[in-house]
Amino acid sequence: MGYAPPNAAQLAEIVARIKRLGGCRDADNRRDIMAITDTVMEIEFTPCIELRQFTIVSGSNAMPTASVTMLVHGDEVTGAAVGTGPVDAAIRALQRSVADVGSVRLDEYSVDAITGGTDALVDVSVKLSKDGKTVTSRGARTDIIMASVEAVIAGMNRLLREEHEDRSKDSD
Numbered sequence: 001m002g003y004a005p006p007n008a009a010q011l012a013e014i015v016a017r018i019k020r021l022g023g024c025r026d027a028d029n030r031r032d033i034m035a036i037t038d039t040v041m042e043i044e045f046t047p048c049i050e051l052r053q054f055t056i057v058s059g060s061n062a063m064p065t066a067s068v069t070m071l072v073h074g075d076e077v078t079g080a081a082v083g084t085g086p087v088d089a090a091i092r093a094l095q096r097s098v099a100d101v102g103s104v105r106l107d108e109y110s111v112d113a114i115t116g117g118t119d120a121l122v123d124v125s126v127k128l129s130k131d132g133k134t135v136t137s138r139g140a141r142t143d144i145i146m147a148s149v150e151a152v153i154a155g156m157n158r159l160l161r162e163e164h165e166d167r168s169k170d171s172d
Helices: 008-021 029-040 086-097 144-160
Strands: 049-059 062-072 075-082 105-113 122-130 133-141
Touching: 008 029, 029 133, 049 086, 049 144, 062 086, 075 086, 086 105, 086 144, 105 144, 122 144, 133 144
Parallel strands: none
Antiparallel strands: 049 062, 062 075, 105 122, 122 133
16 A cells, blocks of 8 residues: 555554454455554645535524535635535535535435433544545534534545555654
8 A cells, every 4th residue: 555564563553443443345445444554653644625614504494504615725615505404514515615626425424422411422424435435434523513524524635635645654
């Protein structure tokens, strides 16, 4: 995958995290393995998407609408969309905002409450794809919309980042 060889401790941690994911069953896991390796070896990349702001309007007599302003490869982009609910509207607005650099599809969306109560911490998991590549990413917040936006942007950054990034530098 183009990485400098990890040291023994890094390799052990990479293998342990991959095993927790269930191993390397298919090609879709390549991006997950790269994300784990980047994290363990502390390889950083400059995100190609940065959220500036988002606004959601929703209610009993309102069409759920979202607008987002982001930096996409350094250019400010504003997008808006309506949806079946506020989360759907937010995700559609994000997708429209990056449409000029790539068509990102939402394949799966799931949410779990980590804690109880009205201020519960939620864990949002999304599976996104672009040009045959698939990634899974997560967001965790007390606000389900923000957790969803965080998960989608993290996945979009992994899908849209430059394929030729240099991971061969020694991280020690």
